[in-house]
Amino acid sequence: MELLRRKIREKGIVVDEDVLKVDSFLNHCIDPKLMQAIGKEFADRFRHDGVTKILTIESSGIAPAVFTGLELDVPVVFAKKDLSRNMSCDIYDACVHSFTKGRDYMVCVSKEYLNDTDKVLIIDDFLANGRAAAGLGELVIMSGASVAGIGVVIEKGFQKGGSLLREMGFRVEALAIIDSMSENGIIFRNEEEKRK
Amino acid sequence: MELLRRKIREKGIVVDEDVLKVDSFLNHCIDPKLMQAIGKEFADRFRHDGVTKILTIESSGIAPAVFTGLELDVPVVFAKKDLSRNMSCDIYDACVHSFTKGRDYMVCVSKEYLNDTDKVLIIDDFLANGRAAAGLGELVIMSGASVAGIGVVIEKGFQKGGSLLREMGFRVEALAIIDSMSENGIIFRNEEEKRK
Numbered sequence: 231m232e233l234l235r236r237k238i239r240e241k242g243i244v245v246d247e248d249v250l251k252v253d254s255f256l257n258h259c260i261d262p263k264l265m266q267a268i269g270k271e272f273a274d275r276f277r278h279d280g281v282t283k284i285l286t287i288e289s290s291g292i293a294p295a296v297f298t299g300l301e302l303d304v305p306v307v308f309a310k311k312d313l314s315r316n317m318s319c320d321i322y323d324a325c326v327h328s329f330t331k332g333r334d335y336m337v338c339v340s341k342e343y344l345n346d347t348d349k350v351l352i353i354d355d356f357l358a359n360g361r362a363a364a365g366l367g368e369l370v371i372m373s374g375a376s377v378a379g380i381g382v383v384i385e386k387g388f389q390k391g392g393s394l395l396r397e398m399g400f401r402v403e404a405l406a407i408i409d410s411m412s413e414n415g416i417i418f419r420n421e422e423e424k425r426k
Numbered sequence: 427m428e429l430l431r432r433k434i435r436e437k438g439i440v441v442d443e444d445v446l447k448v449d450s451f452l453n454h455c456i457d458p459k460l461m462q463a464i465g466k467e468f469a470d471r472f473r474h475d476g477v478t479k480i481l482t483i484e485s486s487g488i489a490p491a492v493f494t495g496l497e498l499d500v501p502v503v504f505a506k507k508d509l510s511r512n513m514s515c516d517i518y519d520a521c522v523h524s525f526t527k528g529r530d531y532m533v534c535v536s537k538e539y540l541n542d543t544d545k546v547l548i549i550d551d552f553l554a555n556g557r558a559a560a561g562l563g564e565l566v567i568m569s570g571a572s573v574a575g576i577g578v579v580i581e582k583g584f585q586k587g588g589s590l591l592r593e594m595g596f597r598v599e600a601l602a603i604i605d606s607m608s609e610n611g612i613i614f615r616n617e618e619e620k621r622k
Contacts, residue, residue, distance in 0.1 A: 254538075258504065258536060258539065259501050259502070259503045260488075260492055260495065260502040261501060262492050262501070262502055263496065263499070265496075266496060288485035289485040289506075292456075293488060293489075293492045293502075296456055296461060296488075296492065299458040300462055303459070304458075305455050306455070306456040306458055307454065307455045308456070340454060340455075342450075343455045
């Protein structure tokens with residue numbers, strides 16, 4: 231997605247060869263027009279896959295997910311990282327390791343929002359080690375629903391999450407895949423090649 | 427906002443006279459079309475107030491905020507409840523007490539996303555005791571920016587947050603104000619009367 235790659239080139243900050251800071255448009259300050267374009271792109275890629283629900287994870291997945299949900303006209307469920315008093319005890323949960331935060335956390339979804347007739351599109355902002363997406367996939371499978379695919383805004387192609395999820399049989403669509411990054415710049419994987 | 431009141435009547439679950447569960451369309455499972463309508467309504471109410479930025483708080487404020495940001499064509503910043511490794515140390519922070527979760531938590535925003543020329547519209551899903559909105563207001567004031575107003579999806583009119591914030595001089599716009607609720611139903615404040 232050229233618009234996104236341009237934004238990453240212009241506004242992304244390469245902190246080191248593993249860490250890309252995109253909080254000026256994606257995960258702290260949000261560019262709503264870009265999110266709308268991202269939602270349209272995800273919707274185009276999954277429009278013929280019978281998606282009935284979108285599942286994402288708080289908080290940075292919510293903006294791209296709601297615009298995708300609007301385009302596909304399906305509800306968006308966001309998995310929570312802790313239990314609120316208002317949440318039913320009847321939940322699916324899975325343990326996810328965050329390399330960014332250096333700890334494990336639980337992700338959970340009320341059972342009432344995933345059921346065995348659902349075809350679920352998982353959306354998230356980043357794919358690096360793939361733990362968050364795999365955790366969301368686990369929740370979907372527990373519910374008896376099926377996974378239509380996984381859509382991520384930015385994939386760190388040099389980390390193993392993408393290949394891991396694809397080997398598990400998931401269809402993964404990344405709107406920008408970074409093959410490497412350094413103080414000299416960001417190298418994106420050729421998108422055309424990727425989508426063959 | 428009649429569409430919202432209808433949704434609350436149809437899908438909201440009155441747990442007790444203080445707690446309304448709206449996680450089937452607002453804060454766990456999200457109805458994207460309703461969020462788009464909410465964004466348009468907030469935008470209409472604040473369109474002539476020179477808003478330059480929207481500030482919300484993770485996670486349930488994000489969906490209504492991004493649609494408002496899209497309509498007003500301004501960036502949306504979401505305050506975080508904990509510090510991630512990728513976040514700059516240069517932050518504004520404030521302490522907020524959550525009655526729902528029964529504890530205090532910090533809210534923080536990178537200094538680079540609020541500045542003294544900003545006119546900030548604060549958006550959140552619920553207004554009850556007003557602590558979250560007041561905390562966000564504190565962050566805005568610390569930055570030297572001004573608060574254009576506070577937009578909340580649902581105000582619990584029987585709790586003191588709304589009057590507290592209005593007494594502090596903030597303009598508060600609630601899309602639905604609940605005067606009372608019980609097993610017999612939900613009583614909304616007359617919207618026309620409210621907007622005079």
